Amino acid sequence: MIDPSSNATGVSSGPVARPGSHQTPLPGQNASFAMNRNYSILCRTLAANNIDIERHPDVHAVVANLELIHTRATLVVHAPPNEPFVSIMVTLPVNMPSQRRAAVGELLHRLNYDLRIGTFEFSYDDGEVRFHVSVLLPSKNYNLSGKALLHWLAVAMHSLDGFSPTILRVASSNVSPAHAHEQSEAEFREYLDGLKGGADHPVA
Template sequence: MKKVIDTIKSFFENNDWKYNFNDEDKVFSSGIDMGNILGNVRMIIHLEDNFYNVYMVMNSKVEEKYFPVVAEFLHRANYGLKDGNFEMDYRDGEIRYKSFVNFKNIDVSEEVVGESIIVGAAMIDRYGKGLLKLMLGDGSPKECIEFCESEEKDSMSN
């Protein structure tokens, strides 16, 4: 595990990225400014014996009355994703994107660390604005997913 911790630290340091590391809990914490209405997204990397999870946590929480439509939205967003998934905490409405890296019997490169972080930020960026629309009561889950996925196509064609 020490080698993975050192690789993650190296990734942050080589990219001038501020972070904290709790050695006792084996948890890195940092954040990403999305540069848009989504604001800052909190990042947590939680290490276990043979794997780590990267959590990108949105700063807006879902009001309980919107839990059912947000859950549908997240299921629609998750369908077909190849790396990671969205989750909602039914206790407090927290929304996060989780990715997983298995490092049992292998060395993890800085490139793998970067990809495990960037995928979550990219998914928050892709689906976050539609999710905010839905959380404000502006549209159905299907309409908001279509908005997100049409925005993706629009940005790819430019």
């Protein structure tokens, strides 16, 4: 698998992604400015990849509606000032039906157990499914490169999109979570093999 992941809980916070390169802040550059640079880099990176975004600079977040390969999704990325992290969330457009939420929750537990970066999060109250990657930065002054940010965005998008047929199959039929999970890895690998831009590029 690419580097999606987690611990084994349906509503969980899995291992965080740790970027591999950074730029040293200029002399006199404070933490707030450095983190705002991450927000600027985020906006530029998404625009360069033809992803239309709603900017919310007051809360240091962007929102985008995505047309992926298997599903539509909503992307929310938060790059707060004075905090050493960037949070990436991609959410399915439909909520899971109440009668199948227990089964979907079990499937997501199983999927999370296999992943290495990011985690599926699930609300048993309203049936919302999202994939969350929390990129932990070495310091508040750390500046992500556009290339690194693009990688983490791709991980989140591919994870939700690639596993969405499995999730929706469990949500809409009597397929057992265990059986769906057994088939999911081969299906996900086939999905990754079919990506035209490669696993490090968003599919939107």
